[in-house]
Amino acid sequence: MDHAPEATAGHHGSYLAEKTLRSWALTLDHKRIGVLYICTTLFFFLVGGVVALLLRLKLLTPGPALFSDHTYNVLFTIHGAIMIFLFVIPAIPSSLGNFFIPLMIGARDVVFPRLNLFSYWCFVAGIVVILGSLVSPMDTGWTFYTPYSEQTSAAVTVLSGGLFLVGLSSILTGLNFIVTIHTMRAPGMTWYRMPLFIWAMYATSVIQVLATPVIGITFILLAAERVLGIGFFDPAKGGDPLLFQHFFWFYSHPVVYVMILPAMGIISEVVPVFSRKPIFGYRAIAYSALAIAFIGFLVWGHHMFVSGMGTLAGIVFSFLTFFVAVPTGVKIFNWIATLYRGSISLDSPMLYALTFIFLFIIGGLTGLFLGSLATDVHVHDTYFLVAHFHYTMMGGTVMGLFAGLHYWFPKVTGRMLNEKLAKYAWGLILVGFNLTFFPMFILGMQGMPRRYAEYPAKYQGLNIVATVGSWVLALGVFLMFLNFIRSLRRGGLAPDNPWRGLTLEWSTSSPPPEENFAEIPTVSEWPYNYGEKPERRTEGKRER
Amino acid sequence: MSADAGNKHAGAPVSARLGIWAFLATELLLFGGLFTAYTVFRISYPDLFHLQHLKLNRILGASNTVILLTSSLSMALAIAAIRQGQRKLMEIGVATTLFCGACFLGIKYLEWSEDFARGLFPRSNLFFGLYFVMTGLHGLHVILGMAVMVWLLIKGRQGVFSGDYNTPVEITGLYWHFVDIIWIYLFPLFYLVG
Numbered sequence: 144m145d146h147a148p149e150a151t152a153g154h155h156g157s158y159l160a161e162k163t164l165r166s167w168a169l170t171l172d173h174k175r176i177g178v179l180y181i182c183t184t185l186f187f188f189l190v191g192g193v194v195a196l197l198l199r200l201k202l203l204t205p206g207p208a209l210f211s212d213h214t215y216n217v218l219f220t221i222h223g224a225i226m227i228f229l230f231v232i233p234a235i236p237s238s239l240g241n242f243f244i245p246l247m248i249g250a251r252d253v254v255f256p257r258l259n260l261f262s263y264w265c266f267v268a269g270i271v272v273i274l275g276s277l278v279s280p281m282d283t284g285w286t287f288y289t290p291y292s293e294q295t296s297a298a299v300t301v302l303s304g305g306l307f308l309v310g311l312s313s314i315l316t317g318l319n320f321i322v323t324i325h326t327m328r329a330p331g332m333t334w335y336r337m338p339l340f341i342w343a344m345y346a347t348s349v350i351q352v353l354a355t356p357v358i359g360i361t362f363i364l365l366a367a368e369r370v371l372g373i374g375f376f377d378p379a380k381g382g383d384p385l386l387f388q389h390f391f392w393f394y395s396h397p398v399v400y401v402m403i404l405p406a407m408g409i410i411s412e413v414v415p416v417f418s419r420k421p422i423f424g425y426r427a428i429a430y431s432a433l434a435i436a437f438i439g440f441l442v443w444g445h446h447m448f449v450s451g452m453g454t455l456a457g458i459v460f461s462f463l464t465f466f467v468a469v470p471t472g473v474k475i476f477n478w479i480a481t482l483y484r485g486s487i488s489l490d491s492p493m494l495y496a497l498t499f500i501f502l503f504i505i506g507g508l509t510g511l512f513l514g515s516l517a518t519d520v521h522v523h524d525t526y527f528l529v530a531h532f533h534y535t536m537m538g539g540t541v542m543g544l545f546a547g548l549h550y551w552f553p554k555v556t557g558r559m560l561n562e563k564l565a566k567y568a569w570g571l572i573l574v575g576f577n578l579t580f581f582p583m584f585i586l587g588m589q590g591m592p593r594r595y596a597e598y599p600a601k602y603q604g605l606n607i608v609a610t611v612g613s614w615v616l617a618l619g620v621f622l623m624f625l626n627f628i629r630s631l632r633r634g635g636l637a638p639d640n641p642w643r644g645l646t647l648e649w650s651t652s653s654p655p656p657e658e659n660f661a662e663i664p665t666v667s668e669w670p671y672n673y674g675e676k677p678e679r680r681t682e683g684k685r686e687r
Numbered sequence: 688m689s690a691d692a693g694n695k696h697a698g699a700p701v702s703a704r705l706g707i708w709a710f711l712a713t714e715l716l717l718f719g720g721l722f723t724a725y726t727v728f729r730i731s732y733p734d735l736f737h738l739q740h741l742k743l744n745r746i747l748g749a750s751n752t753v754i755l756l757t758s759s760l761s762m763a764l765a766i767a768a769i770r771q772g773q774r775k776l777m778e779i780g781v782a783t784t785l786f787c788g789a790c791f792l793g794i795k796y797l798e799w800s801e802d803f804a805r806g807l808f809p810r811s812n813l814f815f816g817l818y819f820v821m822t823g824l825h826g827l828h829v830i831l832g833m834a835v836m837v838w839l840l841i842k843g844r845q846g847v848f849s850g851d852y853n854t855p856v857e858i859t860g861l862y863w864h865f866v867d868i869i870w871i872y873l874f875p876l877f878y879l880v881g
Contacts, residue, residue: 254702318709326702356713360720367820372810375724381813386727390720 157557158657171256172657176263177242178555181548183266184238185624187229188541192620194222199579199613205600215596216282223285224302228309229270231540232398235405236351237266237316239547240344242555244320246648246655247338249329249664254322262315269308276302284594286395289376289387293368300369303362310355310362313401317351320344329647331666335429338646338670339422342429343408346436350397350404354440358394361387388450392443400439402536403503404432406543407474410496413546414478416644417493418485421671424477431470438467448519457516464514471507475500486674490642491565495546498573502538506531509584524594527587533580545572545623552630553637557654560634564626571619578612646670700854707858711865714828718869721821725876728813739814740880742807744798748878751794752870758787759867766860772850778843781836781856784863788833795826818877825873828866835859 158174167175198218201209210218241259245252253259276298283292283299292299324345328337365387367373374380376387415422422428444452444460452460478500487493509531512518522528552560582605587593591602598606640649647670651660729736765780802808802815809819839859842848848856 255706314713318706318713321709322702322706325705352709352713353716356715356717357720360717363824364720364724364820367809367816371808371816371819373816373820374810374813375728375816381728381732383727383731386724390723 156656157652157654159557159654160657169260171252171260173241173245173253173256173259174555174655174657174659176259177238177240179263180233180238180241180266181555183270184230184234187225187270188234189620189624191222191226191230192617194218194225196613196617198222199610201596202598202606203610205598205603205606207597212596213282216284216594217280219594220281220284221277224273224281224306226536227285228306229273231402231536232313233266233309233316234402234544235409235540235547236320236344236347236401237262237313239409239544239551240320240347240405241316243551243648244323244341244344245327246554246651246659247341247646248324248327248332249647249660249666250323250327251659251663253319254327255319258315258319262312262319265308265315266312269305269310269312272305272308273302274305276305286391287365288391289365289368289384290378292365293377300366303366307359307362310359313351314355314359317348317355320348321352324348329664329666335426336666336669337429339411339425339428339432340405340408340646343404343411343432346432347401347404347408350401350436350439354394354397354401357390358398361390361394364390385447385450385452388447389443392446393440396443396446397436397439399535400435402540403543404435406499406540406547407432409543409547409550410478410499411474412644412646413492413496413550414481415671415673416550416642417490417496418482418487419673420481420485421673422477423480423483424473425669425671427473428477431473434470435467438463438470442467442514445514445519448516449523461514461516465511468507468511468514475504475507490549491560491562491569492546492550492642494566494569495542495549498569499539499542499546502534502542502576506534506536506538509534522587524592525587526583526591526593529593530580530583530587533583537580538576545569548627550642551648552627553641554648554653554655556631556634557637558630558632558634559637559641560630561626564622564629568619568622568626571615571622573619575612575614575616575619579609579616580612582606582609582612644670645672700857703854703858704861707861711861714865718821718824721817721824722872725817725821728817729880732813735812736814736880739812740877742802742805743818743878744801745878747794747798748874751791752874754787754791754794755867755870758784758791759864761787762860762863766853766857769848769853769856770850774843774846774848777848777853777856778840781839781843785833785836785840788829788836791829792826792833795822821873822877825866825869828869832859832863832866835862 158172167179170176170179197209198215201215241253244250278301279296279298281287281295281297281299281302283295283297287299324337324341364373364375368376374382376382376384378384411422411428442460442464444456445464448457448461489497509527513522513528513531549560549565552558586602586605586609589602591598637653639651639653641653642649647660647664647666648655650664761780761783765777765784768774768776768780799819807815809816836859839848839856842855
């Protein structure tokens with residue numbers, strides 16, 4: 144493959160044309176790397192999901208059942224760690240981001256293709272090390288709080304190494320995207336003509352580059368504590384366990400915006416396309432992504448309200464936490480304003496996008512309960528938090544991911560999904576999700592603590608509802624995956640632009656050729672001129 | 688695809704420079720965690736830090752500071768040289784930098800051996816925990832930088848770099864200055880506790 148892409152203006156082979164294993168493993172094509180990430184992360188979504196089903200099954204009854212308490216601790220640690228580090232964090236940025244950033248900005252690839260491939264294999268190496276730690280599996284919860292994580296016999300050191308590699312992969316991907324968005328945009332694509340998904344990915348990448356090294360050093364220190372016997376986090380040696388929590392949350396709070404911002408970017412693409420209306424408040428949505436990324440760095444202390452952090456710090460962190468709700472609200476109101484008087488078609492991507500808005504409003508508002516000091520003291524470490532977290536992460540990020548997968552499936556694979564099956568799956572997922580997680584708000588308010596293997600019998604009723612809900616949810620996800628796999632072979636051939644979208648990825652063939660575009664497009668307006676009377680605007684709200 | 692991936696991004700310097708700055712931002716936050724830990728513990732245990740720092744060898748520490756500063760100078764000269772197409776001068780500059788890096792590590796080795804011989808280990812106390820972790824991580828960065836410089840010398844021998852194409856030399860230089868600056872902070876924080 145030694146041809147200059149610019150020279151071949153005639154026929155273009157699909158990027159999927161070459162079939163050998165080697166052509167996938169050593170590919171420098173951002174699309175193929177994106178597909179590798181999609182497969183890897185979705186695989187771990189299923190693994191984490193099966194573990195979650197086991198946990199829910201055990202919680203069907205209040206007393207001991209199925210497996211030991213220690214196994215329960217191990218399983219919820221595995222569920223959390225896999226879902227967070229191997230699925231939700233890379234799920235949208237590394238997979239759909241990799242595939243669509245160059246396509247949407249009109250480039251042939253990311254700026255550093257070899258670094259991109261290295262990121263992927265670094266991710267895989269991290270996964271292998273993490274799986275190696277299962278020899279003596281973790282029982283600390285995914286937060287690895289000290290001093291317990293220093294005392295347990297589990298393979299904390301090995302796991303730290305694996306997570307360090309996964310983090311490095313995340314940093315390098317973010318770095319690649321930042322530089323790509325700065326330097327690779329097609330002629331005429333000014334910042335205010337970029338699709339909002341690109342703005343979201345830019346904000347995400349900044350967080351990845353600036354927050355991930357802090358968890359990296361935290362893992363290094365945790366490993367050093369265990370191997371060298373230092374006592375930074377061990378009160379017995381003069382260390383401070385609170386320091387670990389500060390380090391941990393300095394990454395782990397901003398990283399929830401790494402999870403949610405790309406999903407918000409997908410919603411900002413899907414809503415105008417299926418409403419046939421220009422996006423409302425383009426600049427407000429773009430800036431709010433940056434605002435969320437910025438303020439997101441200043442709120443980590445709200446995870447530590449009851450850790451003994453001090454009242455003044457608590458008040459400041461609480462205020463800043465409320466503050467981050469403002470740009471989030473800005474986005475939601477803008478999406479709803481875009482829907483207003485739109486010509487809405489309820490295809491599966493749009494159904495997931497609307498589900499995102501609905502569930503994320505619940506998840507976001509309950510976040511304010513947790514962000515205010517007094518209520519947090521009451522519901523901290525209860526199922527209320529579990530419900531809030533899953534409403535934002537599963538109801539938010541995962542619904543955004545599903546919206547993106549349904550929206551872009553024709554582009555990635557060249558096949559259409561079975562719309563009927565997609566809608567059945569969506570219905571089951573919506574019902575199953577709410578059945579599973581809504582009862583947890585109530586359980587939390589009633590005082591049921593999270594992470595306990597057993598619970599008082601009075602909580603059983605709602606736990607049964609949640610467990611049955613998890614089966615409905617699982618069935619929905621199963622149908623969705625069945626649809627994906629079935630459509631790969633049997634789906635109808637996808638046209639280049641099945642949803643009549645205006646962003647650049649729809650201007651090339653489905654699936655795209657290896658070099659993305661026969662000719663690099665020139666951009667002369669923003670990509671949201673939908674509707675009967677396209678507004679004569681070349682960019683966001685104001686002319687520059 | 689793979690063969691022309693490098694060529695199709697002509698005009699690499701801007702992207703490469705932006706990339707290395709983003710990478711240095713990441714590195715800064717990596718060390719930032721350690722500097723934070725240092726600050727917290729120094730405020731908590733001022734006396735411990737004062738007493739323990741007396742056990743370090745200031746003369747060796749100061750020599751290492753001078754050596755690294757010199758290496759930054761030679762690296763800067765190497766970049767200036769290759770920008771004007773002077774390959775030979777660039778090689779001398781990089782080789783000098785490499786030599787300084789090796790001296791730095793040699794002295795560090797002497798220091799650590801001395802510490803171990805006197806029973807000072809990372810687990811001895813929080814001061815030495817920080818000392819070994821921070822200088823150790825810094826030392827790893829020095830080794831990494833030296834590895835890249837060996838690669839630069841090999842490529843330089845092959846005549847890859849010129850006045851028009853010298854991006855790798857330049858970004859290696861930026862990285863090396865960063866590693867230097869970290870040491871500029873480490874030296875007073877550990878050797879010159881008031």
